[in-house]
Amino acid sequence: MKQSLLFVPTLKEAPKDAEVRSHKLMSRAGLVKQVAAGIYSYLPLGYRVIKKIENIIREELDKIGSSELLMPALQPRDLWEESGRWDKYGPELMRLTDRKDREFCLGPTHEEIITQVVRDYLNSYKKLPLALYQIQTKFRDEMRPRFGLMRGREFIMKDAYSFHETEAELDEWYKKFAQAYTTIFARCGLATRIVSSDVGQIGGNEADEFMVMSEVGEDTITYCMSCSYAANQEHSGLEEGDKCPVCGGTIKTAKGIEVGNIFKLGTKYSESMNAKVINKDGQQVPVVMGCYGIGISRTLMASVEQHSSDDGIVWPDEIAPFKVHLIPINYDNDVQKEVTDTLYQELIESGIEVLLDDRKERAGVKFKDADLIGLPFRVIIGKDASDGKVEFVDRKQGEKTVLPVAEVINNI
C-alpha cells in the first residue's frame, strides 16, 4: 500500500483531552479521529488493526463450533418489555422513536434479539447445543466518555450467546469460550487474567472478566498472593491487606482494563421470553444460556497501551497494520526509486504486507511518522542503494543493520 493513498494524518500534538498514552498515540499516529465525545472514526491504519483482531476472533470462535451472524442495532421496545429490561435499564440505553412513534433502542447488548432469533427454531434438545456470535457496533450513552476507545459511546464488540439443555452443558461451553478468549487475547499481544465479577445489568448466575493489567485500567482487581483467587473489587469488596476468602493468604490490588466478559445467564431470558425446548425426558424446559463479550475497540487500545513508548507504537506481530515500512530517503532519486519499487513488488509477491512511504516529505518527517506508526520492520533506502544496500530495522529488538537488498526478505 502506498502511504500517499492510505490517509494517515499523523499529528505533532495529541488532542488536549488525551490523558493516557494509548489515546495520545492513537490520535497522533492517525489511527482514530474523534467525531463527538466518545464517538470516533477508525482511520485506515487503525481499522486495519481492528479487522485483524476481528479475524483472530473469527478463527478462534469458528474452531470451537460457534457460527457468526449479524443482528440489528435498532431494537424494538416490545422485545425489551418481554425481558423486563426496558424500564430497568438506565440512561446508558439510547432510545429513539421512528416516524410512526414506535419506540426503539440502540443495542448495547443483544440478549433480547438473539432470543427472538432462535426461539421459534429451538423446539427440541436435539437442536442443542448452539453457539452464535456477531461482531457489531454497540451503543452506550456513557456519562463520562474518556480515554479514547476505552470508554466510548459507540464501540465495536464481539458478542456471543450459547444455548443448552442443561447447566452442565453450559459449564462445558463456558470453559470453551474462556479458553478461546485466552488464545484470542494472547494472539493480540495481551496477557489476560480471569477475575470473578458481578453480573450487572446483563443478569444471570455467575460471571468472569478478562483483565489486562494496566495502570490506566478503570477496574480494581483484588487477587491473592498465595492462591489463584482473583475478583473485581466491585464483586469481592476486599481491600489491600485483607485475607483471601479461599486460602487465607494476603489480598493485593491492581488496576486492570476489562477486555472481555463471560456470563452464565441461566434461564433469565429464556423464561421471560419463552425460549423452551422438549428435553430428553419429554418435558418442556427453558433453555440454559450463556453470553460472552469482547470489546474489540478496547482490545486495540489496551494493546497500544502495553506495546508502546512515548515516541510511538511497537505493534505485536499478529495485529500490526502492515509488517514492513519501506522508506526511501529520496523517492525522486532514480536509484533509490528503482530499489524501493523492486523491493515493494517482491514483498507484495511474497505475501508480506508492506507500507511504502512515497510521500514528498523530508526524511526526518518520514522517520518521525514511522516511529509513531511502529510497524515491526523498517527498511530505509538511502545513499547505499547505489551499492545495493539498505538499512534494516527490527522495531522490537531496536537493532539496525545494513543489508544487501537481496537479504531483506529472509530477515522478515
Place this chain on the structure above:
Amino acid sequence: MKQSLLFVPTLKEAPKDAEVRSHKLMSRAGLVKQVAAGIYSYLPLGYRVIKKIENIIREELDKIGSSELLMPALQPRDLWEESGRWDKYGPELMRLTDRKDREFCLGPTHEEIITQVVRDYLNSYKKLPLALYQIQTKFRDEMRPRFGLMRGREFIMKDAYSFHETEAELDEWYKKFAQAYTTIFARCGLATRIVSSDVGQIGGNEADEFMVMSEVGEDTITYCMSCSYAANQEHSGLEEGDKCPVCGGTIKTAKGIEVGNIFKLGTKYSESMNAKVINKDGQQVPVVMGCYGIGISRTLMASVEQHSSDDGIVWPDEIAPFKVHLIPINYDNDVQKEVTDTLYQELIESGIEVLLDDRKERAGVKFKDADLIGLPFRVIIGKDASDGKVEFVDRKQGEKTVLPVAEVINNI
C-alpha cells in the same frame, strides 16, 4: 462446517408479507429473520454471503487505490448544520438526543463525517487525490419498508468518497469507480446497466445508478432502442414510445433494482464545511468531491432474485455461502459416516468450503433444505457408499452422476 452447529432455520412457508421470490426464499432458506418492519438479522448462511460480497468490494476498491476506514453511525447535529442538511432532510433521517440533550442522527450517508475527517489534513494539492471507503450499517426510516432487504430501515452499505484538486481529476476517478462497480457486480453474478439519475438529497452535479434489470425492481428505467442512452424515469421524465433525446430513436421502459450509485458532488460539502486546499497556482480552493455507494444487503437480495427458482436458490460461484453440500442419507450408518467424514476432511484440506448435513433428519427433509439453500455442488452419500460410490449433483447444470468417492474433488 457442520449444519447442526451452523443454525439454518429453514421454513416450510414464507412469512405472509413476503411478496417477491427473493424475500420468500431468503426467509425460507434461513438466510435472514425479521426483527421489526424493515429491520433484519442476517443468519449465519446469509451473513456468509454478505461477507463474500464485502470482500469482493474490498478487493476491487483496494485495486483502484481506495483505502478502507470506518465512521460512526451516530452523527452530531452540528456537522449537519454546517452542511445545511439538518433541516432539509425529511423524516427518513432518524434523530435522537443523548442523556445531555445533544442532538444526533443515525447516518443514512456520511458526507458530513468524511468531510470532518479529512478537512484538517487536506491543506495542499499534494495530498490529493484521495479516495476512502467504508462498509457500514446505515439507517433510513422508510415510510413503507418492503420486499425484505430491498427497502429496509437498517441496511449494509459500502460508501466511498473521493477528493480532488480539479473537476478533471474527479472525472477520472468517477470512471475508475464505475469500472470497479461493473466488475464487483459481475463477480456477484449480476449484470448491471448504468443509467443517468437525479442527484436527490445527496446533491451535486451529476449522478448515475447501477441497475439490475428485474420485474420486481422499484425503479423504472427509460432506455433507447438505437443508442446507449439510459436514464432513470425520475430523471428523464420520458414515457414509452417517446423519442430518445440523444439520437431520436425509440424509448422503451423496464423495471430495475438499484444496487449502486455514483455522484459527482463537486464542491457542495467542501464549500459549506470548509474543506480547502492550496492548489498548484497557490490559491486556496474547495476540494472537488465524488461519492459512491453500493447497497450490500440489496445486492444479496438482487442476486437471489436473479439466481433462483421457486424451489430454491442457485448461488453464483463467488458468493455461494459454501461450495459443496455433503449429505449422508443415514449418518448413523457406519459405512456412510466413514465415507462422509473422510470426504469432509479432504474437502477442508483442499480449501473447499463444505457444509455437512449431520442433522438427525430424514433424507427427504435434508434434500428439500438442500434445494432451498442451493449450494453449487451436492454430494449424496447413500447405499452405494459400501461400493465406494456417491451421487454427485451440479446444481447449475442440474446433472446427477454416480461417481467413485476419489473423483469427487476433481469434479469441483
